[in-house]
Amino acid sequence: MKIYLLLLLPWLPAFATAQQDKKLANKISYASSYELGILAGKAYTPFTARIIQGVRYQNYEAGIGVALDPYAFRSVPVFIHVAYHLYNGRNTPYAYGDAGISFPWNNGALPEKYTDPRSGQQGEDWHILHNGVYGEAGIGYKIMLNKRNAFIMNAGYSYKKFKYDEFVNIWNGNESIRIKQGYSFDYNRLVFRLGFTL
């Protein structure tokens, strides 16, 4: 449920977009972007999407974003976004950086509890998922469609960490013992996106 709330959160300010008039370039103004793209990693290349809501001031943008990141283990990163545009109010290259937390979104592939196949009753802990850090940095190009809206494309490097603990009963040659083993994954990807800003 928390995951769905995270996904909905950035959309809320968008309802106010229509209410806003054009702002002068040197005033703080509302900014949002909606992007689709691919995460190109060593393993494979899934699609990704993200939404950023924030403010724009002169050549700078800052905001909060949420993304859907299906690479390796599906997760929902929530992050702080900052960007610097070379030019203000016209077509421009830009650079950006994101930093935040990646929330794993389990579809049952790593069950939380052991389940008795006969009774269906849940038993001891099995997997515990942990949030990991998330970061991204890249460059892009913004093509103004009108004075406010623009088409954007960007490319960058994206990193997310995924960790989980697994409890297993193992046979050590003489007896069965319960141990906790930890897994930690560093996923490094290149990201390419297209989108638009409001």
Added chain:
Amino acid sequence: MKKMHLHALAACLLIVCAIVLPGCVKDRGMKRTTVFVPVLKTTAEVRDAIKSDVPEDVSQPGKIYLYGKYIFLNELGKGVHIIDNSNPAAPVNKAFIHIPGNEDIAVKGNILYADCFTDLMAIDISNPEAVKLQSFVHNIFPERQYIFGYDMGANNVVTKWEARDTVMEIEVADGQGIWRNGNFYSPYYYVTDNMMYLASSFNGAKSDAVTMPNGKGGSMARFALMNNYLYTVSWSKLNVVNVTNSSAPEWNKTVDLANWGIETIFPFKEKLFIGSQMGMYIYDVSNPEAPVKQGTFEHVRTCDPVIADDDYAYVTLHAGTRCGENFNQLDVVDIKNLDAPQHVKTYPLTNPHGLSKDGNLLFICDGEDGLKVFNASNVTSIQQLAKIDMAPTYDVICYNGIAIVSAKDGLYQYDYSNSSNIRLLSKIVLKQQ
């Protein structure tokens, strides 16, 4: 126009990057786990070290063997406790024999037969407090050379496993740590030359081998003595060992049972009743060196100890982690015609394991339900006489009015000379893990 060219150039650049650059990035996975490293001894060292040591706490009881005033109790994978049971109300733990890999025992005369991984040991126990190895049969259980794929070699044994916390790298590129087709691929266990990385999940269920102590002369033994022969069963084989000279056993032959999942053997009147996961097999040993299959009673795939008397065999089926089915019951089988055993009746139970019969009294270890005592004078109408609540029970031996019961928390002895007033005589408490 110039702007359009710039936009097209930027788009092309992105596409080229998307195709070319992913090969430059690499995922990385780490696993923090417990690695068990075998501590090896040569078989010669182990044989030299077989002697009576100071008594040790019982922590993982295995098979039980009664001999004279002594109880020989297997400590799973480690050796044999010698317990002086002169007074069943106050048994005394007298000594411990270190036998790595020991799971099964039997006693003939003053000789204790015990497996030590691949070998069969013949140990003189005439003075239980100063036992002595008499001889051994090498490699009679060749399948025991491997533990989860770890090959000890023919001349080594694993005396213990040392746990070490370890961090290892995971090959994410091989698919581990990657979600595909709805599955997240976790690393599995693997074995190298000198280490055993154990990380395989048993789905939360503890291995039967850990918690299923067994009993001599009862339903869960894998060694059976009959006259001058020792019969042992393994996964699919029956070994015939001539013990006419008790201290120098001779391995005569190995019979392929043509079935797998063999679990128990019960000797009765020149017959061997062999319990397997697929059924009960009756072998005739009129010629003790040449067992011949005489009858079969097949059933669903479960774990099944078996005992027998003149006319009937009693088979308990229980669902277990290794056994694959979900049946918990007692089957009574008419064996008056050994060539064609006939099913008589099934009685539902909770999770039956070992069983024992004395006269008309039938004792069944029914897992979480403790020990149950039945009147089996009429096999078509077996009546429960008593239910003794206790920790989960695994096996029982009835002898001379005393029932020795192995349970999860200890070894109990009950006096059943008055079946309407079965009373606890003593309990050897297990050392907590």
